[in-house]
Amino acid sequence: MRILIVEDELHLAEALTQILKKHNYSVDAVHDGRSGLDYALSGIYDLLLLDIMMPEMDGFSVLKKIRNEGLSTPVIFLTAKGEITDMVTGLDHGADDYIAKPFSSEELLARIRAALRRKGEVVPDExxxxxxxxxxxxxxxxxxxxxxxxxxxxxxxxxxxxxxxxxxxxxxxxxxxxxxxxxxxxxxxxxxxxxxxxxxxxxxxxxxxxxxxxxxxxxxxxxxx
Missing domain, CATH: 1.10.10.10 (Winged helix-like DNA-binding domain superfamily/Winged helix DNA-binding domain)
Known part of the structure; x- marks a missing residue:
């Protein structure tokens, strides 16, 4: 399984990368919305972890363009806000789930497995x-x-x-x-x-x-x- 992390907080992106690699996911990480969109449109990813507030293009805009291109790749929003309006906006744009910062690695991995199951993929621990x-x-x-x-x-x-x-x-x-x-x-x-x-x-x-x-x-x- 290959996951793309789009997160402008470099330390968090690196930490997420290490956690996912430890659990045998292949991982790429980019740090602005425009790069995230370019990578996502390659179509090679099984799931995206997408921050909302980022330079060049926000997460909502990235997701909207991805869905407009017909890509059904599961997307989990990473948000520091945790406000209901942000959650609703993300889901309305086609997100599969969201997770509010800070979060535990166990919660993140569980949400990834759940999103992949909804897509119909076999998750890595099976x-x-x-x-x-x-x-x-x-x-x-x-x-x-x-x-x-x-x-x-x-x-x-x-x-x-x-x-x-x-x-x-x-x-x-x-x-x-x-x-x-x-x-x-x-x-x-x-x-x-x-x-x-x-x-x-x-x-x-x-x-x-x-x-x-x-x-x-x-x-x-x-x-x-």
Whole structure:
């Protein structure tokens, strides 16, 4: 899962980033509304944490433009005000939730999980299943028929993406944008390396699931008979 933080308080943005990374979310953070809008419109994020009062463009304006572009990405407003009028305005603009500063990390994580559930996504502390494999993204564990193996974070994120794509073909460009960010300089061979790692681990665990390559198109999960 990839989350965008749009928050002009640098210390808070950094603290949020560390909390989310600790729980195995991929995170980008920007510090003004205009940059937040540009990043959000890339369409690669599973959820936005959006401050209201920011330079260049306020959070309400950012959200309105996002929704006008047809993006349904869940949005949680971060607000220091906590006034009913702000809450109502945010919800009317298409926000999914709000959380008033200061807040605990436990409350924030719970609201993120709830927003992702409403969207229909599988949240990171639950098991993802496909064929005979089960992936726990909270502890980066891959389980197959009672056998278990630890993955690194990028391996887990890649397998999670392929599972959530539900047998749709996923291109190298989509993988790079989702795992490293749309402005990343990561090259295609980085994707190939992680695909190779995952294939070896699936083979080692005797899984019936394989990662198939559609030459020139991308990758797809399949279950062998």
């Amino acid at each position: 098991g993802l299943k496909f064929g005979d494999i089960e992936l726990n993204t909270a502890n980066l564990r891959l389980s197959i028929n009672g056998k278990e193996m630890k993955l690194n974070l990028k391996e887990s994120e890649l397998l999670e993406l392929l599972i959530l794509r539900k047998q749709a073909v996923t291109s190298k460009e989509q993988i790079i944008e989702k795992l490293w960010g749309f402005d990343s300089e990561v090259e295609h061979n980085n994707v190939e390396v992680y695909i190779s790692f995952l294939r070896k681990k699936l083979t080692f665990l005797n899984s019936a699931v394989r990662i198939s390559t559609l030459r020139g198109v991308g990758y797809v999960l399949e279950v062998t008979s």
